[in-house]
Amino acid sequence: ETGVTQSPTHLIKTRGQQVTLRCSSQSGHNTVSWYQQALGQGPQFIFQYYREEENGRGNFPPRFSGLQFPNYSSELNVNALELDDSALYLCASSSRTGEISGNTIYFGEGSWLTVV
């Protein structure tokens, strides 16, 4: 049990629709990252939020956006869904101290998104 909770666990959307995924980070963690994991692949970094601001972004288009709230929970929003967006979306939380400290990064169980 990592203390990182994600919702919903599974959902099906139609191409062109929009989706919002949610994540509650582990208590005391101020950094949340989102990853996309396609079947048979390793997780790919989407973006990270630190103290409510985006702090780095991977190679994903602007229709992938996010938010971090004062309690450090986070949302991932995807607009204009495409079939290739079907994947497991993982939230990861950690406690960033301003240095590369090697603090453990904990993952949630993920949200399975199917786009039809």
Place this chain on the structure above:
Amino acid sequence: SQKIEQNSEALNIQEGKTATLTCNYTNYSPAYLQWYRQDPGRGPVFLLLIRENEKEKRKERLKVTFDTTLKQSLFHITASQPADSATYLCALRSNFGNEKLTFGTGTRLTIIP
């Protein structure tokens, strides 16, 4: 471009033997390397972290080595058990930037009773 390769997609090992998984990287300057276990349909679970200035780390039946000259990490599970069957992911974090992890594609390990 940065590339992380894990030696094979799938590895079958007899119960009781040592399983060795390989992670190689190119065009990367990692601050540290992590190994995760992932079961089907679940999120990755952290196993071990090794820093760039460390050669070896152990935790119970697990051992990780890190050779920044060879740009390689080896992950060993000794006295393997069927319960060790899972996909194992290596992930690197750079000396620069944020807490982003770059993952390999994983090795699916099966321990045969």
